[in-house]
Amino acid sequence: MLGNNAIMKVVTGVVGNDIHVVANRLIDLSLRARGFEVFNLGVNTYLEEFFDAVVETGAEVLLISSLNGEAEGWAREVKTLKAKYKHLDNLILMIGGNLVVGTGKAEDIVPRFKNYGFDLVCHQVDLNTGLDMLEDFIEERNSQ
Amino acid sequence: MSLLQEERDIIVSNEYVDSFDFAEVKEFVKNASKDLFISHHFKNADKMLVQPRGGFPTYKKQFALNEFFVNANVDVLPLTIDSNTRLNDYSTASRMLRLSEENDVDMLNGYPLVNHGYRTTRKMITHFNKPVSLRHGTPDARLLIETAIASGIFDIEGGPITYLLPYSKNFPLDKAFLYWKYVERVCANYSELNEPINRESFGPLTATLVPPAITIVIQLLEMLLSLEEGVKSFSVSFSQTGSMNQDIVTGAVIKKLAKFYAEEIGCGDAAIHLVYHQWMGAFPMDKDFAEQLINMSTVIASMVGADKIITKTREEASGIPTKEANAKTVANTQYTLRILNGLPTIVDEEEEDILTLEVKAIMEAVFNDPADTLWRKVFNSIKNGIIDVPFSPHIINHNEMITIRDANKNIRIIERGNVPIPDRCFEYEKSKCDLTKDTTSIVNDIIHDIGIMM
Numbered sequence: 001m002l003g004n005n006a007i008m009k010v011v012t013g014v015v016g017n018d019i020h021v022v023a024n025r026l027i028d029l030s031l032r033a034r035g036f037e038v039f040n041l042g043v044n045t046y047l048e049e050f051f052d053a054v055v056e057t058g059a060e061v062l063l064i065s066s067l068n069g070e071a072e073g074w075a076r077e078v079k080t081l082k083a084k085y086k087h088l089d090n091l092i093l094m095i096g097g098n099l100v101v102g103t104g105k106a107e108d109i110v111p112r113f114k115n116y117g118f119d120l121v122c123h124q125v126d127l128n129t130g131l132d133m134l135e136d137f138i139e140e141r142n143s144q
Numbered sequence: 145m146s147l148l149q150e151e152r153d154i155i156v157s158n159e160y161v162d163s164f165d166f167a168e169v170k171e172f173v174k175n176a177s178k179d180l181f182i183s184h185h186f187k188n189a190d191k192m193l194v195q196p197r198g199g200f201p202t203y204k205k206q207f208a209l210n211e212f213f214v215n216a217n218v219d220v221l222p223l224t225i226d227s228n229t230r231l232n233d234y235s236t237a238s239r240m241l242r243l244s245e246e247n248d249v250d251m252l253n254g255y256p257l258v259n260h261g262y263r264t265t266r267k268m269i270t271h272f273n274k275p276v277s278l279r280h281g282t283p284d285a286r287l288l289i290e291t292a293i294a295s296g297i298f299d300i301e302g303g304p305i306t307y308l309l310p311y312s313k314n315f316p317l318d319k320a321f322l323y324w325k326y327v328e329r330v331c332a333n334y335s336e337l338n339e340p341i342n343r344e345s346f347g348p349l350t351a352t353l354v355p356p357a358i359t360i361v362i363q364l365l366e367m368l369l370s371l372e373e374g375v376k377s378f379s380v381s382f383s384q385t386g387s388m389n390q391d392i393v394t395g396a397v398i399k400k401l402a403k404f405y406a407e408e409i410g411c412g413d414a415a416i417h418l419v420y421h422q423w424m425g426a427f428p429m430d431k432d433f434a435e436q437l438i439n440m441s442t443v444i445a446s447m448v449g450a451d452k453i454i455t456k457t458r459e460e461a462s463g464i465p466t467k468e469a470n471a472k473t474v475a476n477t478q479y480t481l482r483i484l485n486g487l488p489t490i491v492d493e494e495e496e497d498i499l500t501l502e503v504k505a506i507m508e509a510v511f512n513d514p515a516d517t518l519w520r521k522v523f524n525s526i527k528n529g530i531i532d533v534p535f536s537p538h539i540i541n542h543n544e545m546i547t548i549r550d551a552n553k554n555i556r557i558i559e560r561g562n563v564p565i566p567d568r569c570f571e572y573e574k575s576k577c578d579l580t581k582d583t584t585s586i587v588n589d590i591i592h593d594i595g596i597m598m
Binding site for chain 1 (some may be wrong): 311350536593594
């Protein structure tokens with residue numbers, strides 16, 4: 001858990017023209033259960049909206065999800081877009097869901113998405129495992 | 145000229161519409177065969193009507209699909225509309241239709257009715273001489289419904305709530321109410337010429353753990369919005385919940401309350417029907433299992449006493465079904481209905497009482513909204529969370545209600561948000577569930593509860 005740290009803020013949502021809402025609601029519920037303050041932008045959200053929300057809320061984590069397999073097209077733009085915003089160097093960028101169209105191996109997909117600028121990449125990973133990864137990452141960073 | 149007629153003239157003056165002749169359409173509806181009206185079949189049928197789902201881009205393929213259905217002894221033909229038309233993007237629909245015609249590949253997930261036009265489509269509808277049900281998902285369906293009725297399609301699905309909250313993130317809900325008001329009035333006016341045009345609401349909503357109280361309230365409200373404009377034949381609907389008892393209770397309460405509220409607004413003369421959707425959630429990949437599920441849905445629909453059943457196919461999990469698979473379900477469902485005899489009557493008074501109290505409490509809160517018209521009251525009630533649909537993607541929806549399944553797989557409300565579920569009912573719902581678990585386990589239960597048929 002987060003220990004004695006102040007409540008962390010997370011912006012989340014489903015990227016692009018993707019209307020799959022079920023997992024989005026469950027991510028929202030689970031993050032709250034783990035003590036995060038959640039700003040859920042819902043389905044069908046564009047990258048600019050995510051970064052604008054991070055700036056507006058002062059969130060420490062941006063958790064993007066995707067189910068329809070189109071995430072990669074959007075993920076490619078993340079670095080360029082993030083560079084246009086100030087003060088986002090410490091933002092934890094996480095992406096999860098079903099990240100490619102058709103079948104793909106996690107060992108190929110994860111490094112590719114890390115290269116796009118994500119700190120944490122969960123391809124077809126169970127929700128709670130993914131959120132455990134996020135908490136471990138935060139703890140590790142805080143202990144440094 | 146009335147304001148409505150002025151609006152109609154504007155709506156049909158569209159570059160994708162080939163001159164709309166209102167006088168000719170009026171004559172057509174007036175003299176149309178009674179067999180095309182589902183309202184006529186509801187009045188005279190002594191069995192549950194069977195209707196599949198289906199729509200292909202080209203006239204040729206749609207015609208072939210209908211032939212398969214008719215050979216499988218279908219009662220009601222479907223016409224499912226493509227997604228571009230649903231968003232009023234007739235230009236893309238037109239391009240994709242041409243590509244589909246030239247390359248023999250389906251570039252649309254349904255029939256682009258506006259682009260085909262009513263003169264062409266009417267030939268197909270009158271050829272088969274079966275009632276046709278329009279399936280879409282369109283917030284602004286004004287042109288689509290004008291075209292449908294002119295084509296001979298006299299069963300119109302949809303509504304401002306049920307076609308918005310499950311399908312859209314930010315289409316303005318107040319606009320949808322006004323666009324659907326137009327649809328209701330057009331349907332009501334045509335209903336005076338021959339048998340009534342039937343309107344049908346889309347009860348499955350998100351098909352994801354929606355509790356019966358929410359489903360029924362939305363069915364009743366769309367029914368009232370339709371009847372108050374003069375519609376005389378209306379179908380309320382819901383989809384299989386996952387518990388046979390909950391389905392039977394839902395069917396009993398929705399039938400009782402639809403009649404009650406129709407009479408409350410002085411529309412007791414309207415005919416109200418019940419439509420049951422076979423399981424609308426995630427389907428098993430195994431096609432034989434899918435057939436078992438479909439068959440069980442048919443049995444439950446009979447227990448519920450539905451007037452019409454809308455079918456799925458064994459290929460549900462893998463995409464848009466072939467016409468062969470689609471027709472097979474129709475034949476199988478007809479067979480099951482024919483051999484299902486001597487069904488027992490099951491009544492669960494306690495569950496019916498609880499559900500009735502919940503629905504009435506929510507309806508009362510909606511009616512008590514200070515707005516001056518029903519649609520504004522409903523709009524405000526959705527905005528302030530008196531009506532809250534689990535798993536709706538729309539930004540106006542509150543998303544505060546949480547539901548899970550109990551040991552018998554009934555959908556139960558464990559967080560009510562702003563929905564005015566009476567305390568006694570809320571305590572009853574919660575008493576059926578194990579709430580000692582932490583949220584993480586409850587989220588895991590929800591994931592499991594969504595996928596119970598897999």
